[in-house]
Amino acid sequence: MLILPVSKNKILKEPIAILANGSFPRKKEPLEILNNVCTLICTDGSANTLIAKNLSPQVIIGDMDSINNKFQFKGLKIPDYNKNNTDLEKAIEWLIMNKIYKVTLLGATGNRDDMTLVNYFLLFKYFNEIDITMITDFFSISCNLGKKSFNSFKGQTVSILPKKNSIVSSKGLKFTLNNERISQDGKTLSNLSNGKSFSINCDEPILIFRSHT
């Protein structure tokens, strides 16, 4: 796989986003990111969707089994025929190899349910290596371990789901968690932010969902 000398490489100018092959963003929040990104990476098939909208990525990564060959692509094409991971994983790993430590995922949910579920699990897999925020039409989703503060607004829906279990404390949320053991049963969904920020502390990785509105 090609590793770029990032410092000399304008293609990887930040901010960087990956457009995966789920449903194409429809709402304002993910579309704004798509429009303002400096480097957009498509995972194979998602390039077709983008091109159909008269947009073009800077990079295409994947096993190239889905992309329409009629498209004359002038950017960087990174073929990766590894059968042991998904195109989205190939893209994330390529960024890590190129010493990029912050990326936004778009189009990572919707359409194929199996892929959607695996893409959530990817947040647990890579959060230690790269700062990933998944932006859907409804939420910003990231994985957290330890203590972290988040910018917020009063009334923002904040949902928490652990990989398995986690002991969690919170500040700045309506329903305060005080060293509580949480599981995947949904009891920690639909909490609300009290104001401009909240913080969460946990001993095992958790997904934090923050609503756009």
Add this chain to the structure above:
Amino acid sequence: MLILPVSKNKILKEPIAILANGSFPRKKEPLEILNNVCTLICTDGSANTLIAKNLSPQVIIGDMDSINNKFQFKGLKIPDYNKNNTDLEKAIEWLIMNKIYKVTLLGATGNRDDMTLVNYFLLFKYFNEIDITMITDFFSISCNLGKKSFNSFKGQTVSILPKKNSIVSSKGLKFTLNNERISQDGKTLSNLSNGKSFSINCDEPILIFRSHT
């Protein structure tokens, strides 16, 4: 919570489906189930969507914080104000209490990502108590433990995801699993059925996704 004497109760005539409050079904397969169901249970807010389409459920279950009160509902209304579970859980548990052992879930994915993820986890939670198949626009999804055969068709996409790990064997799939330990990394996505049926044997619960086309 009301427990019905099922044998005398025409409301729970089978087949039974629950319409959850995710995105409303758009494709042929879930819509056919919606049209042919004998008892349709709405989880609170999903009744609004159904009613807007000039359809009506037989039962509404939930904390009733979302349903539009203007609607003159003549069916069975089961208020359940328990704050420790979701409306979809309330509906599933109500069916189990009423000795119903087979149900289809519709509208359980899409829109709120946090709810979608918890709804997948519900399959792991309840599969031992009730035969649940989630039907989305793309897949039939169910949870399995032990050996089971599935009706299929040549070329059907079959994806497998464990709760955590599982040792899995398969027959009738293109990429045969032979006592292989699988995880949530996505390597067991996009297998293909060889023909009219396939079987899977596993030692820990797994989700099996079967594509409609």
